[in-house]
Amino acid sequence: MKPVAFEHATAATLDEARALLTTGAKPMAGGQSLGPMLNLRLVRPERLVDIKRVPGLRGFTETETHLTLGAATTHAEIEDGRVPDVTNGLMRHVAGGIAYRAVRNRGTLGGSLAHADPAADWPSVMAALGATILTSGGRRLPADGFLRAPFTTALEPGEIITAVEIPRQPPGARWGYCKINRKIGEFAKAIGIATPTRLLAGAVEGPPTLLDRVEDIPARLPWLDPAAQRLAAIAVTRAQAMRDS
Amino acid sequence: MITLTVNGEARDIAAPARTHLADALREHCGLTGTHLGCEQGVCGACTVLVDGQPMRSCLIYAHEAAGMEVTTIEGLDEDPVAAALRDAFNRHHALQCGYCTPGMMVTARDIVTRLGAVDEDRIRAELAGNLCRCTGYRGIVRAIAEVAATRPALPAPAPRPVVAAPAAPPPVAVAPAAALTNRLEHAETLALAPDAAWAILSDPARAVACLPGARLLHREGEAIAGEIRVALGPLAARFAGEGTLRFDAATRTGELRGRGAEGANAAEGEVIWRVEPDGEGSRLHLDIGWRLTGPLAQFSRPSLVRGVVAGLAADFARNLEGAARGQAPPPAPGLWSLLRRLVRGWFSRRA
Numbered sequence: 001m002k003p004v005a006f007e008h009a010t011a012a013t014l015d016e017a018r019a020l021l022t023t024g025a026k027p028m029a030g031g032q033s034l035g036p037m038l039n040l041r042l043v044r045p046e047r048l049v050d051i052k053r054v055p056g057l058r059g060f061t062e063t064e065t066h067l068t069l070g071a072a073t074t075h076a077e078i079e080d081g082r083v084p085d086v087t088n089g090l091m092r093h094v095a096g097g098i099a100y101r102a103v104r105n106r107g108t109l110g111g112s113l114a115h116a117d118p119a120a121d122w123p124s125v126m127a128a129l130g131a132t133i134l135t136s137g138g139r140r141l142p143a144d145g146f147l148r149a150p151f152t153t154a155l156e157p158g159e160i161i162t163a164v165e166i167p168r169q170p171p172g173a174r175w176g177y178c179k180i181n182r183k184i185g186e187f188a189k190a191i192g193i194a195t196p197t198r199l200l201a202g203a204v205e206g207p208p209t210l211l212d213r214v215e216d217i218p219a220r221l222p223w224l225d226p227a228a229q230r231l232a233a234i235a236v237t238r239a240q241a242m243r244d245s
Numbered sequence: 246m247i248t249l250t251v252n253g254e255a256r257d258i259a260a261p262a263r264t265h266l267a268d269a270l271r272e273h274c275g276l277t278g279t280h281l282g283c284e285q286g287v288c289g290a291c292t293v294l295v296d297g298q299p300m301r302s303c304l305i306y307a308h309e310a311a312g313m314e315v316t317t318i319e320g321l322d323e324d325p326v327a328a329a330l331r332d333a334f335n336r337h338h339a340l341q342c343g344y345c346t347p348g349m350m351v352t353a354r355d356i357v358t359r360l361g362a363v364d365e366d367r368i369r370a371e372l373a374g375n376l377c378r379c380t381g382y383r384g385i386v387r388a389i390a391e392v393a394a395t396r397p398a399l400p401a402p403a404p405r406p407v408v409a410a411p412a413a414p415p416p417v418a419v420a421p422a423a424a425l426t427n428r429l430e431h432a433e434t435l436a437l438a439p440d441a442a443w444a445i446l447s448d449p450a451r452a453v454a455c456l457p458g459a460r461l462l463h464r465e466g467e468a469i470a471g472e473i474r475v476a477l478g479p480l481a482a483r484f485a486g487e488g489t490l491r492f493d494a495a496t497r498t499g500e501l502r503g504r505g506a507e508g509a510n511a512a513e514g515e516v517i518w519r520v521e522p523d524g525e526g527s528r529l530h531l532d533i534g535w536r537l538t539g540p541l542a543q544f545s546r547p548s549l550v551r552g553v554v555a556g557l558a559a560d561f562a563r564n565l566e567g568a569a570r571g572q573a574p575p576p577a578p579g580l581w582s583l584l585r586r587l588v589r590g591w592f593s594r595r596a
């Protein structure tokens with residue numbers, strides 16, 4: 001199927017993006033989630049606003065404590081180490097497992113967070129890392145809680161993600177990541193993440209959920225059926241074992 | 246009306262904004278080698294090169310691709326890697342109906358150029374996004390493994406450089422030099438008193454003349470412009486770059502930070518040097534940080550570059566001693582000595 005007719009606009013600055021993002025308009029970064037939805041006519045925008053060339057959305061800054069990555073950073077740039085890694089390899093590992101290289105060359109960190117598919121990788125990873133999402137509205141939103149419900153975020157209409165601020169992990173800090181899927185490159189059926197201080201269950205058909213112990217899964221994820229709860233427990237247990245091995 | 250650059254040729258096409266690149270190629274350019282399967286990014290049949298990197302032509306709009314270099318299967322006729330792959334696909338029976346083959350070839354070429362000699366497990370993982378209904382993949386994997394094992398020297402894909410303009414209120418700005426991903430330290434003993442060494446090291450024109458392959462083009466205050474030729478194995482690049490140069494005579498420390506580019510290769514780096522007394526002579530400490538992107542980057546593993554730097558630094562030290570005695574610096578090293586260093590780098594990596 002082909003998308004509905006729409007207008008294509010490219011924003012060169014953040015102000016231009018704000019001005020173009022009126023009702024009926026949709027921001028587009030890599031187009032790797034929007035494209036399929038447009039082709040299936042699940043989304044029918046009047047205008048697409050290409051935001052990935054806005055200068056503030058590219059590049060990165062680093063401080064003693066944080067790395068701030070532009071929202072339009074691609075999965076492949078993270079995979080290849082073309083941007084710094086402050087997570088002792090966790091982010092590079094995750095990036096390499098998202099979709100396929102041809103998709104990773106275009107799909108972006110910000111697009112993935114804004115798209116808010118619970119089965120996607122970055123929403124879970126950013127929540128587990130305690131990252132902060134920076135927006136065109138000047139807001140700083142904790143990644144934990146940013147995904148409110150499937151395909152629903154804390155963003156206001158017309159507001160876009162400009163960057164993500166990721167806390168630097170201590171040198172040598174270990175992590176574990178377990179993505180359960182049927183085939184390499186597919187969305188997860190369950191995600192387990194273990195950082196030095198946290199456990200997280202992701203791809204749970206709702207917000208990625210921080211846990212104290214694996215045993216808390218039934219109480220913390222009551223909306224999942226028992227089989228999905230067991231899969232979540234397997235993912236988190238494996239992540240924990242990977243971290244502690 | 247938009248202008249697409251396809252296989253090196255500019256094409257003006259009138260396509261509405263909703264036209265994806267695959268349709269633009271097939272319908273507007275008559276290039277039907279690009280196939281469409283799912284139009285959801287899953288099957289890989291539509292994979293083409295955009296600015297040298299594989300992308301789904303069903304998930305990029307023709308309007309987005311305007312101004313970028315698009316290479317389709319038709320544009321790979323003369324490509325040496327694609328030629329080797331075609332031959333191997335043929336011998337290993339890696340195609341039957343051929344529907345998946347254009348996308349397979351583009352992905353296979355990316356595997357070979359980006360990853361070089363990789364095992365079959367990795368090839369299977371990388372091929373997960375290209376579906377074939379006929380062959381069962383065995384022949385495809387073997388064909389790719391065979392070509393990958395030879396690691397031909399080739400024009401590898403140009404990465405999208407990470408650049409941010411300084412503008413805009415939000416927090417993301419230009420990458421600071423502090424973020425350099427590779428670092429190494431090196432020291433050389435100089436048969437020169439610290440002051441004599443510093444006299445040359447603090448004079449950019451004389452110091453640069455001692456660095457094989459480097460030329461100083463311009464200097465104004467702390468700002469300098471120059472170029473350096475870097476050659477690693479079959480790859481050679483001349484980086485023209487700009488940077489800042491600072492000196493601290495009290496501690497006999499100098500600091501050079503800069504960035505430059507050559508074609509698809511971009512380099513960013515810093516060198517901090519310090520001269521300390523050491524018996525009769527002195528010791529030159531180098532602290533080097535760098536990041537390379539582009540084909541050259543696959544050689545930027547620290548252990549490998551360490552070998553090259555050690556060679557360059559030794560030449561630099563000898564040239565410095567020569568300059569102090571009033572000798573003219575020798576010409577840039579030939580490819581042979583650079584290759585020797587490369588080999589040394591490989592061995593020290595394996596040792």
Ligand SMILES: Cc1cc2nc3c(=O)[nH]c(=O)nc-3n(C[C@H](O)[C@H](O)[C@H](O)COP(=O)(O)OP(=O)(O)OC[C@H]3O[C@@H](n4cnc5c(N)ncnc54)[C@H](O)[C@@H]3O)c2cc1C
Nearest residue numbers: 029030031032033034099107108111114120121161186286
């Ligand atoms: C075959 C296939 C397999 C995939 N597998 C995985 C997988 O395993 N794991 C995974 O995590 N992802 C997967 N993805 C999704 C992929 O990671 C996408 O790149 C990502 O979800 C969206 O990023 P994008 O830049 O392409 O966003 P787009 O498609 O451009 O946009 C997605 C949504 O976010 C909005 N948006 C984009 N950028 C911003 C912004 N900066 N601020 C506000 N809103 C914005 C858009 O309006 C749109 O609603 C897959 C995709 C495909 C096609």
Ligand code: FES
Nearest residue numbers: 282283284289303
């Ligand atoms: S048609 Fe583009 S991936 Fe299937």
Ligand code: FES
Nearest residue numbers: 341343377378379
């Ligand atoms: S050869 Fe027929 S789909 Fe691959």
